[in-house]
Every structure is written in C-alpha cells, then in structure tokens.
Amino acid sequence: MQVVDKETALAQLRAHKHELLAGRGGCVMCALANGGAGAMLVAESDHGAVVLDRFACRYGHLLVVGKRHVERASELPWEVYSDLQRLTYDASCVIDACFKPARVFTATLGAAVELPQTYSHYHVHVIPVYETDERARPARVLSWSEGVVIYEAVEAERICEQVREVWSRRNSALAKSAE
Numbered sequence: 001m002q003v004v005d006k007e008t009a010l011a012q013l014r015a016h017k018h019e020l021l022a023g024r025g026g027c028v029m030c031a032l033a034n035g036g037a038g039a040m041l042v043a044e045s046d047h048g049a050v051v052l053d054r055f056a057c058r059y060g061h062l063l064v065v066g067k068r069h070v071e072r073a074s075e076l077p078w079e080v081y082s083d084l085q086r087l088t089y090d091a092s093c094v095i096d097a098c099f100k101p102a103r104v105f106t107a108t109l110g111a112a113v114e115l116p117q118t119y120s121h122y123h124v125h126v127i128p129v130y131e132t133d134e135r136a137r138p139a140r141v142l143s144w145s146e147g148v149v150i151y152e153a154v155e156a157e158r159i160c161e162q163v164r165e166v167w168s169r170r171n172s173a174l175a176k177s178a179e
C-alpha cells in the first residue's frame with residue numbers, strides 16, 4: 001500500500017478508467033457494478049454491488065454502487081434505495097469487524113457532472129477512519145487533499161478476500177439466528 005498525492009492518483013485513475021471502459025466512453029460506476037469490478041467485487045444484491053475502492057480515502061474504503069444508472073437518490077424507488085442502504089449497513093459492520101477503525105463514515109457524494117475523481121451515478125462511500133484527531137474531520141477524510149491510498153494488486157485481492165470471508169460468515173450467522 002502506498003499513499004500517493006492527488007495528481008498521481010488522478011493520472012492512475014485516468015488509466016484505470018480507460019482500461020475499465022476499454023477505451024469506450026460511458027459510466028465507470030455502471031461498468032464497476034455490472035461485472036467490471038472483477039476481483040474487487042466483495043458483495044452484491046439485486047440492485048447493487050460492493051467493491052473495494054482502488055483509490056481509497058482510507059485503507060479498506062468500500063463503495064456501494066447501484067447497478068442501474070441513476071443519479072439522484074430521489075429517482076430511486078424505495079425498494080432499490082433500501083436495498084443499497086442494506087448493503088451500506090452490512091459493509092459498515094464488516095469494516096468494523098475486519099479493520100477495527102475508530103469510526104466508519106458513510107457518504108453519498110457525487111458530482112452533478114462527470115469530473116475526474118467523482119461520478120454522478122448514485123453510490124455510497126463506506127470509509128473506515130482510523131484517526132481520532134483533526135485528520136478524522138469529514139472534509140479531510142472525504143477529499144483527496146491528503147493523498148490517496150493505492151494498493152498493490154495482490155494486497156487489494158487479499159483485502160477483498162478478507163472482506164468477503166467476514167461478510168459471508170456474518171450472513172451465515174444472521175441466517176442461523178433467524179431460524
């Protein structure tokens with residue numbers, strides 16, 4: 001894992017985006033939620049996918065991404081919105097269990113227009129925050145101003161495996177307690 005500055009991250013993101021969309025245009029989030037995440041997919045539901053953010057605000061940062069291209073929460077039927085919130089809740093629980101952060105931030109951000117590091121497609125950030133001082137202020141966690149966490153490929157796969165394993169153990173425990 002390395003923490004790179006914003007400019008370096010943006011350059012890598014451009015390359016990643018180009019690869020993900022195979023040079024075609026289109027929405028990165030649509031691609032990610034519909035098969036493009038590959039090994040970075042950690043969980044999915046009818047309406048959403050949870051992926052490891054390759055350009056993370058903090059170690060273990062996950063993204064909950066709707067499978068359909070919708071830009072505003074108010075355009076989502078409740079069935080879809082609540083399904084995505086369920087994934088967000090599960091992701092928060094799994095992050096707590098995996099990484100033991102001081103806090104977990106969840107945030108729906110996204111730009112009104114496509115910008116290099118953010119997307120208009122509805123998605124939720126689920127971010128473990130390890131600091132308890134000034135660095136844990138939302139504005140500092142949610143921006144790339146302090147650098148971006150980039151993983152080695154092997155490391156990213158290991159994190160995803162860990163998350164998937166804890167996620168499925170949690171699901172089995174929940175299913176058992178519901179019996």
Ligand SMILES: [Zn+2]
Nearest residue numbers: 027030069121
């Ligand atoms: Zn999209």
